[in-house]
Amino acid sequence: MPYIAVTALSHVGLIREHNEDSLVVGPWTLCGTVTENPQTLLFPIGTPLVVAVADGLGGQPAGEVASALVVRQLASLGPSLDDEEAVSDALDLCNHAVYSAARDHPELVTMGTTVAGAVVLTESLLTFNVGDSKVFDAAQKGLRQVSVDDSPPLRPGQRTTSAVTQTLGGSHTFNAITPHVAASALSVGDRYLVCTDGLTDPVPEDELDGLLRVHDDGRAAFELWKAAIAAGGPDNITFALVRIAE
Numbered sequence: 001m002p003y004i005a006v007t008a009l010s011h012v013g014l015i016r017e018h019n020e021d022s023l024v025v026g027p028w029t030l031c032g033t034v035t036e037n038p039q040t041l042l043f044p045i046g047t048p049l050v051v052a053v054a055d056g057l058g059g060q061p062a063g064e065v066a067s068a069l070v071v072r073q074l075a076s077l078g079p080s081l082d083d084e085e086a087v088s089d090a091l092d093l094c095n096h097a098v099y100s101a102a103r104d105h106p107e108l109v110t111m112g113t114t115v116a117g118a119v120v121l122t123e124s125l126l127t128f129n130v131g132d133s134k135v136f137d138a139a140q141k142g143l144r145q146v147s148v149d150d151s152p153p154l155r156p157g158q159r160t161t162s163a164v165t166q167t168l169g170g171s172h173t174f175n176a177i178t179p180h181v182a183a184s185a186l187s188v189g190d191r192y193l194v195c196t197d198g199l200t201d202p203v204p205e206d207e208l209d210g211l212l213r214v215h216d217d218g219r220a221a222f223e224l225w226k227a228a229i230a231a232g233g234p235d236n237i238t239f240a241l242v243r244i245a246e
Contacts, residue, residue: 002188004120006051007040007217008240009225014233020056020063021196021238024071031068038221045122050078052117053238055133055196057170066113066169070094081119084181087128091179098169112170116147117194128181131167134200138191143209148180160201188246195239202231
């Protein structure tokens, strides 16, 4: 009988003073804190299962508040996310919720967050993002990004950028969003990596691919984290590995 294995990790990195990332796996959320070790959770296939990361905007107030608000909203809505329209509507609700919270608390004005994730359905998978957090198809044939970065074009020779062109919240006045949502077929053996840029900025994609070709679940998560730390750990590191097993 197929099931879903989700291995998750969140770490402050080596430079930041606190963790502004948040994570949701089904009903479970992890907000602004650190996991001592990778955590693996098992779920039956059936009810929609949402797995997502949110990365609070650095340089603006209360990024950890915005990211926590979004993952808690997604945890609440998760079982209803059964098609692309439902996911898009949920992200719109999250965007409104961030702006509404900031409007009610002046110290939170301009807080914002990115979000990226996947919803596992019975026979398909929905991927989504707003901002530059990423979702990869991590099948054994090679790592392939399936999210769409909301970032300005890179200059020749430039591999990463901290600039984002779309976020949930993040400005003084309300900005509507256009979420990136896509559906794909699902089968046993499929793997996906959902992560903040604290993993992908310091660690090149080919190195991530090499590690995921060799390792699974908790060992894979440990090796990905170790690679980000070895590269200087310049940002918060949060990710989840989603594997369809039987």
